[in-house]
Each structure stands twice: as C-alpha cells, then as structure tokens.
Amino acid sequence: MSAVAFRASVVWCGPGRRVPDGVVVVEGARVAYAGARRGAPPAAEELEVDGFLMPAVADRHVHIGLADPGAVLLGGVTAVRDLAWPPDEIFPLADASELATFRGPLIRAAGPMLTGPGGYPTKERWAPPGTGRELAGPEDAARAVRELQRRGAAQIKVSLNAVGGPTPTDAELAAIVATAHGLGLPVTAHCEGEGQVARAVGAGVDELAHAPWSERVPDDVVEAAARTQRWVSTLDIHSYGEVTPQLRAACENVVRFRAAGGPxxxxxxxxxxxxxxxxxxxxxxxxxxxxxxxxxxxxxAMTPGPLVPGAPADLVAFRADPLEDLRALAGVVLVVRAGRVVRRAG
Structure with a gap:
C-alpha cells in the first residue's frame, strides 16, 4: 500500500495543533502521520497544497435524498448523517456510500422518524411516504427500533414535534430509548413545542437534532440537558440569511447550553x-x-475528530486560513475522501 504525503502551508490537526509547514501522510483510507514535515515518514507520492489543510467536514443533519451527494462531497463534506428518509431508499444508499465508486460522502442513516399516528413528518410536503414510522404502543415502538437496527440504522430519530401533530406517548418514548440503548444505538430527537425538550431530557434522549427554537428552554432543563446531551446546530434553517425571532431563540438556548458545559x-x-x-x-x-x-x-464542531494515526483519511484544504477568518471556508481547493483525491483546484 503506497503512502501519499499532503504537504501544506498550514495543517490544522485538531484543537491546539496548528502546524505551519505541515504534512499529512495517508496510507490507504487511514492517516499514518500528521504534523511537522521533519519527522514525517517517507511517501511514494507527494502533493503540495498552497493553503490550509484540515480534517474534512461532517454534517450531522441532512436529508441526502433532497440533495446532490456529489456536490456535497466536492464542497468539502465527506461524511453526513441522514436524519429521516424512507428505509427502502436510505439504507441501500448508505451501504453504497461505503464503496470507493460512490460519488458522494459517507452516509450514516437513521431511517424513518418515529412518530405518533398522523404526526410529523407524515404530512409534510418534503417527506415522501415512509419518512415517518407511526407507532401503536410501547411494544410497537420497541419493535420499530429493533427493525431499524437490523436494517443498519446508525441512530434512532424520534419526532417530539407537538406543533406538527401527535407525538409518541411517554411510554412509547421510554420504550424507544430503552430498546435503542440496549442495542447500542443513540437516540436523537426533533423537539418543537413547549415542554418537548424537557420530555427528551427526562426520557434519556442523547441528542437534539436541532438547536431548540420554539421556546426559551427553562434554565434547569438546559443544565440537565448539558449533562447528558449534545445538540446539532442547524441555525440557518431559521433564518436563511436573515435575523428572525426563531434564530434568536435558538442561539440564546445554545449559548446557555454551552455555558452549562453542553457540546x-x-x-x-x-x-x-x-x-x-x-x-x-x-x-x-x-x-x-x-x-x-x-x-x-x-x-x-464541524469535524469528526483530529488528524491522528488511524483516523479516516478525509481531508479538506482552503486557500486561506479559517482560523483567521471563517469566510475562508468558502475557498475549497482540495477534498480527499478515504485517501482518494476527489477535488483538486488547478
């Protein structure tokens, strides 16, 4: 297996590890070395990057069936989590994404969102039939989790959207969390409506799929959430470039969540x-x-982990340094997925 060295003006290996004149050596689909050029192992091939090199980006909330996977990859995102799509479509696509021939990011999928009868997202225009799995009691909720685990779900998503329709009962939610955790699967929730974040925290849900925006989450709930959950940002879906009350609410909740130690x-x-x-x-x-x-x-927050030996050989490079100005993230010049160069600016 031939090693390839990616040499760059700056390599950001992770928090606290900004390496001027650095190098990342890749063997197959894994990182073999990341750091200063001095001390780097020899490589059969060398690629020079005039810019800033770092781990590629992971988007923890997408609906890839509504997007172009190739454009996602070329834009610097090499891994995504799909958080609601019909199982007969998304699980085969996730399997295909592991192949070297797949033109898109690695996909980890939840399958359909578990919801109440007629609940969100079963009536949404964006959601094809099968995007929501309606539940009929705690036993059915546990059965649904086991079915998804057998299909290859990487996590379980539950709809706690009281604005959009009926939600799972407390007994169903408890069955979802207990069954998922027993199978080693995390549970993520779409929380919308007053009191739904508190329900998620009380039930042991591991993650919120969105920064909560439909209420000011009470301080005690935020503090409890910070001890047991992580939150996925999705801030711009509340604004699309504008400043809205929903965006303000989401940001205020996240500021308090982070102050309490939440990731x-x-x-x-x-x-x-x-x-x-x-x-x-x-x-x-x-x-x-x-x-x-x-x-x-x-x-x-944008990357799955630092560049260390054994890490996935997923890299992205920019013309300028985003540690000086995050607008540099718009200037992608190199994308590497699983050790393969998929984009390189001329």
Missing part, C-alpha cells in the same frame, strides 16, 4: 430550504458570531 456539533438540515451543498459558511459564522464559539471551536 454542540455542526449540522445544516441540508435538503430543507435553500441550504447549499457542501460546507455552509453562514452556519459556521452563526456559531462564531451568535453563539460566541471561537473559530477553532467552530472547526472542532
């Missing part, structure tokens, strides 16, 4: 509304400017 990761809800494929620069800027994350904190 926030980058996600866009790609497929719903005019969110561009690939890296969404405005989402990153909102995390910095409205949520008050440092630029390095934003990059950490």
């Amino acid at each position: 926030v990761v980058y996600g866009t809800d790609l497929g719903n509304g005019p969110i561009p494929p690939g890296i969404h620069v405005r989402e990153a800027l909102l995390l910095q400017e409205a949520v008050r994350m440092s630029r390095e904190g934003v990059l950490e």
Whole structure:
C-alpha cells in the first residue's frame, strides 16, 4: 500500500495543533502521520497544497435524498448523517456510500422518524411516504427500533414535534430509548413545542437534532440537558440569511447550553430550504458570531475528530486560513475522501 504525503502551508490537526509547514501522510483510507514535515515518514507520492489543510467536514443533519451527494462531497463534506428518509431508499444508499465508486460522502442513516399516528413528518410536503414510522404502543415502538437496527440504522430519530401533530406517548418514548440503548444505538430527537425538550431530557434522549427554537428552554432543563446531551446546530434553517425571532431563540438556548458545559456539533438540515451543498459558511459564522464559539471551536464542531494515526483519511484544504477568518471556508481547493483525491483546484 503506497503512502501519499499532503504537504501544506498550514495543517490544522485538531484543537491546539496548528502546524505551519505541515504534512499529512495517508496510507490507504487511514492517516499514518500528521504534523511537522521533519519527522514525517517517507511517501511514494507527494502533493503540495498552497493553503490550509484540515480534517474534512461532517454534517450531522441532512436529508441526502433532497440533495446532490456529489456536490456535497466536492464542497468539502465527506461524511453526513441522514436524519429521516424512507428505509427502502436510505439504507441501500448508505451501504453504497461505503464503496470507493460512490460519488458522494459517507452516509450514516437513521431511517424513518418515529412518530405518533398522523404526526410529523407524515404530512409534510418534503417527506415522501415512509419518512415517518407511526407507532401503536410501547411494544410497537420497541419493535420499530429493533427493525431499524437490523436494517443498519446508525441512530434512532424520534419526532417530539407537538406543533406538527401527535407525538409518541411517554411510554412509547421510554420504550424507544430503552430498546435503542440496549442495542447500542443513540437516540436523537426533533423537539418543537413547549415542554418537548424537557420530555427528551427526562426520557434519556442523547441528542437534539436541532438547536431548540420554539421556546426559551427553562434554565434547569438546559443544565440537565448539558449533562447528558449534545445538540446539532442547524441555525440557518431559521433564518436563511436573515435575523428572525426563531434564530434568536435558538442561539440564546445554545449559548446557555454551552455555558452549562453542553457540546454542540455542526449540522445544516441540508435538503430543507435553500441550504447549499457542501460546507455552509453562514452556519459556521452563526456559531462564531451568535453563539460566541471561537473559530477553532467552530472547526472542532464541524469535524469528526483530529488528524491522528488511524483516523479516516478525509481531508479538506482552503486557500486561506479559517482560523483567521471563517469566510475562508468558502475557498475549497482540495477534498480527499478515504485517501482518494476527489477535488483538486488547478
């Protein structure tokens, strides 16, 4: 297996590891070395990058069936989580995304959203039939989780959208969480409507698929959530470039969640509304400017982990340094997925 060295003006290996004149050596689909050029192992091939090299971006909330996977990949995002799509479509696509021939990001999928009878998203125009799985009691809820686990679900998503229709009962929600956790699967929730975040926290839901925007989450609930959950940002779906009451509410909730020690990761809800494929620069800027994350904190939220030996060989490079200005994220010049160069600026 031949090693390839990607040499760059700056390599960001992860928090606190900004390496001028650095190199990332890749063997197959894994990182073999990341750091200073001195001490790097020899490589059969070398590629020079005039810019800033870092781990590629992971979008933790997409609906890839409503987007162009190729454009997502070429835009610097090499891994996505699909958080609601019909199982007969999304699980085969997720399997295909593991192949070297797939023109798109690696896909990890939840399958359909578990919901109440007639609940969200079963009546939504964006959601094809099968995007929601309606439940008929706690035993059916547990059965649905087991079915999804057998199909290859990477997580379970539950609809706690009281604005959009009936939600799972407390007994059904408890069965979902207990069964999923027993199978080693995390549970993520779409929370919309007063009191739904508190329900998710009380039931042991691991993650919120959106920063909550439909209420000011009570302080005690935020503090409890920070101890047990992470939140996915999806801030710009409340604004699409404007400042709205929903965006203000979401950002205020996230600021308090982070102050209480809660982790926030980058996600866009790609497929719903005019969110561009690939890296969404405005989402990153909102995390910095409205949520008050440092630029390095934003990059950490956008990436699956640091560049260390054994990490996936997924890389992205930019002409300028996003640690100086996050708008540099718009200037993608190189994308590497699983050790393969899929985009390289001339």
